[in-house]
Amino acid sequence: MIKGFCCNYTLSVEPEALRSEGLIPEDVEIERLPCTGRLEVPEILDSFSEGAEAVFVVGCQLDKCHNLSGSRRASKRVGQARKILEELDMDPALVEMFYAGRGETEPVVEAARLMAARVSEQDQPG
């Protein structure tokens, strides 16, 4: 399972619609937040504990965040989570921050596919 967190401004459609259209892989689960600045480090880490193989966050472009600094905060928390993964001998690239323009679905889809590809690369033997 791959867990995604998006804010309401970057993802204006229901995540289920993306899956039913075949735009994102079946095992990608996306949670919409009022703002990615609301996301805390424990939520990212708990996603891994609950079975996620990778986590991605899609927030507003840094200079166009609806809540001014929400995506900047999210980006710092993703950075904190990456450091913790490293401490636990996990690949920090399994958590990543992405940015999207308001209502742009494409960057969210690309983020989900990129993380899915990253996970399947890691699953390859050797």
Next chain:
Amino acid sequence: MIIAERKTLKELLGMIDGCSRVLILGCRGCVAVCSAGGDKEVAILASALKLGLTRRGKKIDIEQRTLVRQCDPEYIDPLNQDAADFDAVLSMACGVGVNFIADRCDKVNVLPALDTTFYGANLSSGEWKEMCAGCGACVLHLTGGLCPVARCAKSLSNGPCGGSQGGRCEIHPDVACIWQQIYDKLSGLNRSDEMKNIMPIRDWTSAGHGGPRRRIREDLLP
């Protein structure tokens, strides 16, 4: 404030290995202000340890709690009633809190989650600098308010060492020589002549070299 930083997760996972129930205990004092051991850091550590344990195929019940302070009996003593059944209490306070729990709570197995580092000031968000060594014999009135004990790599009392070059410390070239700063500060206050007064040899007893320090104020005793 007292500055501290979290020990590595590997170290902490090693400490709680074999436990089945652990309490992570934060402190809302100095360590909360320096973002090392407040409510937020307790939550992050709990999640990080759970993830580390999951990866090791282990499971420990981890509870979280944060006290107003861990350096006052009124907050610590209740642990005797409700924390003795934890296999370990992982304190996110400074070393004072850990010691105080160990002193006052016989049945509590307290472990340090942080390394306590220094007394410092907050230069900007995420940056702290040592300003005081708690030596117990303050000379700041002689040095323009700048501490040569804490801020000189050699804790010199009477001017810079021979290694100070261009106003920089020879031990840490990225650090300004505090004696240069003292001179600049006193000069700006028209007090530089005071530097000709030789400070007497320091008695380091008050700095803890005579054993643990204690202060008693009779007027405040119960």
